[in-house]
Amino acid sequence: MTQHSDDSGQTDADLASVGRQLRALRRRRGWSLQQLSERAGVSFGLISQLERGLGNPSFTAMHRIASALNVPLPTLLEGDRDAAVVRAEERALLPVPADEPPAQQVVRELLTPRSSALLQLIRSTLPPGFSNEGRPYRHLGTECVTVVSGRLLVVHGDTRCELGEGDSMTYGCSVPHWWANAASTPTVVLGAVTPFET
Structure with missing residues (x-):
C-alpha cells in the first residue's frame, strides 16, 4: 500500500514565515499596508492575507512586492528562518x-x-x-x-x-x-x- 506524505503543515509554516518577513520589511520602511499595495500594484487584501500567512500568491505578485520593497525575491521567499549557520x-x-x-x-x-x-x-x-x-x-x-x-x-x-x-x-x-x-x-x-x- 502506497503512503502519501502530507506536507501541507510545512507549506503553512513556510507561508507564515514569508508573511512575517514581509511584515518586517514593510515596517522597516515605515509603510502602511495601503502604501505597499499602491507601490507594488497588488491588492491590499493580498498583502494583508500574506502577512497573516494565508493565501496562494502568484509568482508575479511576489515579484512585484519584492521589487517595491527593493529586495531580491529570494530574500522575501526565504522568510524569517529560525536558525542559519555561517561557517x-x-x-x-x-x-x-x-x-x-x-x-x-x-x-x-x-x-x-x-x-x-x-x-x-x-x-x-x-x-x-x-x-x-x-x-x-x-x-x-x-x-x-x-x-x-x-x-x-x-x-x-x-x-x-x-x-x-x-x-x-x-x-x-x-x-x-x-x-x-x-x-x-x-x-x-x-x-x-x-x-x-x-
Missing part, C-alpha cells in the same frame, strides 16, 4: 574602495546571512591610524558595538567615548557617528545593526 570560512567580506589608503582599509566580515534584512552582525578589523571622521556614518537603525581587542573611539553627535576591550556602546544610527582606532595595533570590533531605531 567561519564562509563569511562574506564587505567591499572596500580600491582607492582607500592602507590606514583606511577596514576588513569587514559579515557574520549573519546575506539574506538577513532585520539584523547584521559585522566583525571589523581597523588598522592602526584608522579614522572616518571626514566621512561619518549616518543611516536608519540602531547599532551596538563591542570591542574584542584594542581600543575604539566612537563619536556620536556631540558624545565622544573611548572603548576598551570588552566595552560596548549602543546608539541610534540616524545621528552622524564615526570611529577611530585609538590603539597602535589593529582593533577588532563586533557591531550588531538592526534597521529599527530605539
Whole structure:
C-alpha cells in the first residue's frame, strides 16, 4: 500500500514565515499596508492575507512586492528562518574602495546571512591610524558595538567615548557617528545593526 506524505503543515509554516518577513520589511520602511499595495500594484487584501500567512500568491505578485520593497525575491521567499549557520570560512567580506589608503582599509566580515534584512552582525578589523571622521556614518537603525581587542573611539553627535576591550556602546544610527582606532595595533570590533531605531 502506497503512503502519501502530507506536507501541507510545512507549506503553512513556510507561508507564515514569508508573511512575517514581509511584515518586517514593510515596517522597516515605515509603510502602511495601503502604501505597499499602491507601490507594488497588488491588492491590499493580498498583502494583508500574506502577512497573516494565508493565501496562494502568484509568482508575479511576489515579484512585484519584492521589487517595491527593493529586495531580491529570494530574500522575501526565504522568510524569517529560525536558525542559519555561517561557517567561519564562509563569511562574506564587505567591499572596500580600491582607492582607500592602507590606514583606511577596514576588513569587514559579515557574520549573519546575506539574506538577513532585520539584523547584521559585522566583525571589523581597523588598522592602526584608522579614522572616518571626514566621512561619518549616518543611516536608519540602531547599532551596538563591542570591542574584542584594542581600543575604539566612537563619536556620536556631540558624545565622544573611548572603548576598551570588552566595552560596548549602543546608539541610534540616524545621528552622524564615526570611529577611530585609538590603539597602535589593529582593533577588532563586533557591531550588531538592526534597521529599527530605539
